[in-house]
Amino acid sequence: MTVEVSSLKELVEQASGDDRSPDTQEYFVNMGPQHPSTHGVLRLVLKLDGERVLRCIPVLGYIHRSIEKISEHMNYMNCVHLTDRMDYLSSIMNNWAVSKAVEEAAGIEVNSRIQYIRTIFAELERIQSHQLWWGVLGMDLGAFTPFLYGIRDREVLNDVMEETVGARLTMNYVLPGGLMADIHPNFVHRVKEFIKYFRPKLDEYDDLLTNNVIIQERLRNVGILSPQTAVQYGATGPVLRGSGVAFDLRKDHPYGVYDQADFEVPVGTIGDSWDRYWVRVEEMRQSLNIVEQLLDNIPPGDFLVKKLNSKIKIPEGRYYSQLETARGVLGVFIASDKKDEPYRLHYRSPNFNNLWCLEPMIKGDYIASLIGAMSSLDLVIPDIDR
Amino acid sequence: MATTTPVPTETECPPIDFGELKSNCVAPRPSIMGQKRGLRSILWLSFKGIVRGLLTTLSYFRRPSTVVTQQYPENRDTLEMFERYRGRLSLIHNEEGEHGCTACQICERLCPNASIIITKDKKNEATGKPALDQFIWRQDTCTFCNICVLVCPFDTLEMTGDFESSVFDRRLLVFNLNEYAGPTAGQLDKLEDDELAKAQMKPMNKYQGPVPMCGGEMDGIPKLDVEKPTDA
Known part of the structure; x- marks a missing residue:
């Protein structure tokens, strides 16, 4: 080749x-x-x-910060906080991806309480990411109202997470071998309140944008991505599922405690912007279901299984681990030379691959369609450059 | 009409066999115009969709209390940040103004971007143990990752809820966290002579000492008036 x-x-x-x-x-x-x-x-x-x-x-290259190179001079605990700055809307999932790779490579077993909390936070993060995307999609297409509605609900969810984590965007909550802090005593109660608050709001989202014929016509049959092209370009996440390929790591290779939750994966048919829109809106509903099922069953236990300032050393070799963020598969590749720092740390970021789908999607179409199609890809640029 | 309208070409690729799908899938919701509907039905559904969206917006005029607006900075006095909020870093001082930092430098070693610089007195005259001289924190490079707070073996560091840190000169963002240079609270208590203990606590200004960039003279930049920091 x-x-x-x-x-x-x-x-x-x-x-x-x-x-x-x-x-x-x-x-x-x-x-x-x-x-x-x-x-x-x-x-x-x-x-x-x-x-x-x-x-x-x-x-590309306008926001390149050489996160991978900087990581080569950091221990594994410190590598994590840089991943907040890649895909800043799914920072906990990025933290988790690195921690998962390190734990698998170094053979650290985490208890089920940690896994439950990580899964719940990942799903909450997915919801808030899609809330922002939903608002911004409306704004890109010329409707300013949805942006305010999306941000309003995201604010409620951000407050819930802030109480436990202490930060709103660059969370740095998951560490190799556990979590930075245990969940706040109010956490379970406040998440339940949020679920009660947000379910009716999803119907409001439908009234505002989904059932609006103007939005539908801006998205329908625009930016069609065939399943063959999507697979060829390595697209993942809602972009791939919108094209009708039912591939979701949460189902196909369950990690965390996703195998204990009952949920469905929304899949599109022809792969136009409307399918991708619908997939994300439905994913918010499914994420709410997952959180609701897991919330009452958080087992007791420690939130950290490894002492914090102990060095984590990974045996010599190459390791790869991946999980599903709000935008697709984030893969972490670690090449180790027995030190407590990686010899090479590479991220296979979902946005990089999703970006290249733009050209086959939009060739021969109008500029106005390009805006809608790009918005339906839900790109986060710092994740492309890293 | 334009003579050439490029047609999107389907990439030449043999059909891919995706195999058995493990996921139980939900099929997408059809759009209004995507279905085979009569003109009357399309018009009615379109009209209904637009009017319902407008009514949603209008309904919030009826119940303005449900609209969330943060009245910042008007609510500055009553604003309470969460207990775990990661704002400005601070060295905890007790009621007598004594801190617990032994200058072990674990936080300095584990800080991912060298935002903490610790200088120490290798052997204090009275206690005979190393004592903290300056705990310099560079807020301008700090990423608020919370690792220094977690790794501190004596729990002397905390992240406060103070988030208003804008200044007009970025040299002001590098400063000392300790209020005095000297031994820890525990070591001072062991000294029997109170006068001797007092003498060990040399008062420390926020911008005192040879702090890098900290108000010091630089090429073409005059020395900063450190007596009057910006917050007034």
Whole structure:
């Protein structure tokens, strides 16, 4: 297998060479890095024919902080807090991914209380991530109201998590070998209150956006991603499931205590933006179900099985572990040389692969559809560059 | 009409066999126009969808108490942060103004981004043990990861709920946490002579001492007036 690597200059020169139409002039436009609907510093070089997108070349690297390289000089406990800054909307799941990889490699067994709390927090985090996505999708498509509604409910959930964790965005709660703190005494009660509060709000979401014919028509048959292309490009998470491929690590390779919860995986049919929209809204309902089932059964036990300032050493070798974040599969690869620092730490981040699906999705469609399609991908740019 | 409208090409790829699906799946909800419906039905459903959305927004005018607005900074006096909130780091001082830091430097070693710098007096005259000289915290590089608080063997550090830390000069974000340079509360108690114990506690300013960047003179930047920090 050969991989061709081409620079942006070559791509642009190549694309500007084949101007096929006799009466219109094709031209290039930079979308980003400061475009509001790219949700960060993502630059898209668009080749346009009028308003139609002929090519869409993502240009990365505007928020590269070399998290992987910095991690090579840190012990495993310290590596965790950098993952908060990758996909900041699923920070606890990122923490968990690293901790899971380290625990599997170093052979640390965690008790079931830790697993329960981790799973509950991961699902709460998934809900708040989708709440923000839902609001931002409305705002990208020109409806400002949903943003305020999404943020309002996310605020309630953030408060619940803040009481236990102490932070709202960069949580750094899960450590290799346990948790940073036990759950707050109010936690179970307040999560129950939240579930009671949020279930009716999901119907409100439906009234505001889902049943609105304008939103439906902006999303339906736009940005179609066939299951073949999705698998080829390595898309995961709601993007892959929206294309009709039922692959969810929580079901297929259960980790945590997902095997003890009864839930369903929403799967789309044709893979347009509407399917991805629907998959995420339904995932919020399913996450609520999971949390509700697990909440009453948290077993007693310690919240930390390993002493904090003891060095965790991993035997020589290569280790890989993965789990499902709000945006897809986050894989953690550790190459160890018997020290307490990784020789190499690599993250297979879900957004990086999901981003490249943009071009096959949007080729030949309008710029306005590009905004909606990109919003339905739910990209977090710091996770792409790391 | 434009002469050439590029058609999206399906990538040439043999159909993939996804095998047995382990997940029990939910099928998606159909959209209004996605179904084969009559024009009248489509118009009615579209109208209903838009009106219900508008009514949802309007209903909040009727019950404004359900709308959440944080009245910050008006509620500054009554605002209470959660007990575990990770704001400004602080060294715990007891009622007599004594801290418990033995300058063991575990927090300095485990800080992921070198935000803690500890200088110590290797042998205190009175106690004969190492004593803390300066506990410097760099708030400008701190990521509030909470590890220093967790690893401290003497529980002398805590994260306070103080989150308003904006300043006009970033040199002000590097400062000493200890209020005096000297031995810990426990070591001071062991000294029988109260006067001797008092003498060991050399008072420490927030911006005192050779703190990097901390108000000191730099190339082209005059010395900062440390007597008047920004918060007034």
